Amino acid sequence: MYSKGMSTSERLIESTRELLWERGYVGTSPKAILERAGAGQGSMYHHFKGKPDLALAAIRRTAEELRATAEAVLGGPGTPYERIEAYLLRERDVLRGCPVGRLTMDPDVIASEELRAPVDETIAAIRGRIADIVEEGKRRGQFAPGLDGEEIAAAVLATVQGGYVLARASGSPAAFDAGVRGLLSLLAPPAPGQEN
Amino acid sequence: MYSKGMSTSERLIESTRELLWERGYVGTSPKAILERAGAGQGSMYHHFKGKPDLALAAIRRTAEELRATAEAVLGGPGTPYERIEAYLLRERDVLRGCPVGRLTMDPDVIASEELRAPVDETIAAIRGRIADIVEEGKRRGQFAPGLDGEEIAAAVLATVQGGYVLARASGSPAAFDAGVRGLLSLLAPPAPGQEN
DNA sequence: GTCTATACACGGATAGAC
DNA sequence: GTCTATCCGTGTATAGAC
Numbered sequence: 030m031y032s033k034g035m036s037t038s039e040r041l042i043e044s045t046r047e048l049l050w051e052r053g054y055v056g057t058s059p060k061a062i063l064e065r066a067g068a069g070q071g072s073m074y075h076h077f078k079g080k081p082d083l084a085l086a087a088i089r090r091t092a093e094e095l096r097a098t099a100e101a102v103l104g105g106p107g108t109p110y111e112r113i114e115a116y117l118l119r120e121r122d123v124l125r126g127c128p129v130g131r132l133t134m135d136p137d138v139i140a141s142e143e144l145r146a147p148v149d150e151t152i153a154a155i156r157g158r159i160a161d162i163v164e165e166g167k168r169r170g171q172f173a174p175g176l177d178g179e180e181i182a183a184a185v186l187a188t189v190q191g192g193y194v195l196a197r198a199s200g201s202p203a204a205f206d207a208g209v210r211g212l213l214s215l216l217a218p219p220a221p222g223q224e225n
Numbered sequence: 226m227y228s229k230g231m232s233t234s235e236r237l238i239e240s241t242r243e244l245l246w247e248r249g250y251v252g253t254s255p256k257a258i259l260e261r262a263g264a265g266q267g268s269m270y271h272h273f274k275g276k277p278d279l280a281l282a283a284i285r286r287t288a289e290e291l292r293a294t295a296e297a298v299l300g301g302p303g304t305p306y307e308r309i310e311a312y313l314l315r316e317r318d319v320l321r322g323c324p325v326g327r328l329t330m331d332p333d334v335i336a337s338e339e340l341r342a343p344v345d346e347t348i349a350a351i352r353g354r355i356a357d358i359v360e361e362g363k364r365r366g367q368f369a370p371g372l373d374g375e376e377i378a379a380a381v382l383a384t385v386q387g388g389y390v391l392a393r394a395s396g397s398p399a400a401f402d403a404g405v406r407g408l409l410s411l412l413a414p415p416a417p418g419q420e421n
Numbered sequence: 422g423t424c425t426a427t428a429c430a431c432g433g434a435t436a437g438a439c
Numbered sequence: 440g441t442c443t444a445t446c447c448g449t450g451t452a453t454a455g456a457c
Contacts, residue, residue: 059433080434134322198349
């Protein structure tokens, strides 16, 4: 339950972000949001039109944040391979899953053009960014010329998103790490004097 | 709404399977199940202890079915690479997602040892099966000896599970196919006289 | 076995006082 | 802006008739 210097509407948005991450859209009730935010019914319906409106604000913020986090790593220093490696290995709360990706399993989110848009845009943006990096790696001779940037980018993102699924199924982050290492071993440029 | 020769309890299970796939556990109500099955409240509570009990029966059956479907492809003819390729390319209702994998995003399923078990076991079994195939491929010289079977298997499964996420985010199966092609291009044994 | 009736808490939203 | 009161439908379950 929030209290710090946040305004009521801020607390509502932050509470909603947490609950969407933990329980998804269908699993998140206004009541639960209000309890966590320490606010009454009136406040919520004063600042937002209703649950979908509040969820939209929460999803937009989460999507924006994820994009920034990804860009911080993908736009960092290093060779193309190293930047993709850094993206895959970046610290994650694996068992919580992806706060954006998990929304795609929510029927009400997918059914709403508005709610799905930020999810779609964020994933597309990160994918495009990775695709560019792969193309750069091809030009530099670090990746095989036969590879397709968009396809590799999709495989990278899918490995992350699917890694969360494997991890949550088994109750341990190990499967996520295994998938990432597997993909990296396939992607790795041959080191001098080393067998793959 | 079912009616064919199925018994009431069969219709309840089948309806639950569909709804779990479409809307997940939290998003599925007994009422919706009963409507789809064309049964009354009493029937459900006669055959099952309640929603979790019915869901368990449904999940077990779906898990079993998925395992059989995977085995049909993975145990088919062809080289190790070809069998993994067949698994990745097998026909799928991509936008509906994986009926088993989607359950991992359901907080109530993950919170229940009983409901999570069939999900975990199914994914672990398929992963183990793929790992064995990769090891066989290494022995045959089709895959690089530096690869780890369990890791590659995790990457393969993650690409599929994550592919569903990308596809649903964008509203099109294209991203799923791209991820699969990307992974296959990384996994492909060098064809004679071809540049990867 | 299956149905209807009933129960009661929760989901989502509105009204109006302060 | 925020609160409480109120509303009506739904979610989940039980009781008891047929």
